[in-house]
């Protein structure tokens with residue numbers, strides 16, 4: 001067996017021993033959005049640091065654990081925090097959790113993040129449904145020998161964010177009265193925020209929001225045939241679009257303000273999935 005498959009299976013078997021039921025849906029909670037996991041009743045939580053070979057986040061606002069539980073009748077696996085490329089992890093490490101979740105049985109994936117607003121009239125506090133992404137500014141997580149047990153060498157990316165799941169997210173927004181905008185997400189490596197000139201470049205390229213995660217996880221999930229949905233919490237205007245300097249504190253503060261709305265929307269989306 002290849003080293004990567006051994007690593008995935010090792011983490012998955014460790015987690016399987018702790019679970020009563022295999023998760024069908026996986027959720028990754030981004031910066032400041034982790035509170036949703038605390039609302040799961042009778043959940044089983046597993047700290048990332050307790051899983052042999054599993055990458056552990058060093059970022060403030062990222063809790064670093066799985067919560068396994070149920071939304072309605074559906075078994076879900078929730079990641080409260082993720083690791084990022086800028087922390088020094090390889091892309092293989094960054095997407096390992098997604099591969100472990102697939103190995104556990106998850107067929108659908110909801111990715112969430114905090115992002116800076118660039119276009120589509122997005123302002124701080126908005127929630128944005130990802131309609132597509134631009135991953136051209138980060139290395140592909142699929143570089144290197146292809147592991148054919150996971151997926152094909154040249155996976156199609158023409159509908160990364162499933163149209164049916166997008167429809168469910170819009171329906172969830174309508175039913176809960178939470179406003180949900182649309183847009184294209186662009187991933188950068190960070191950790192520095194963008195310059196105003198970079199933000200103008202990304203806008204010209206068609207990006208509506210910019211952040212430091214998600215697109216590579218979505219690529220990895222699509223490689224394995226998972227159905228993906230993405231939601232950004234717009235925590236700030238991207239650099240140069242407001243006079244204020246950017247800070248992680250501002251990102252967390254805005255995410256805190258939106259948390260209740262975000263959780264309402266996510267819960268309904270998961271029920272509908």
Ligand code: HPA
Nearest residue numbers: 114115116210211212238
């Ligand atoms: N840029 C990049 N990543 C981010 C931002 C931003 O403005 N806000 C939150 N995450």
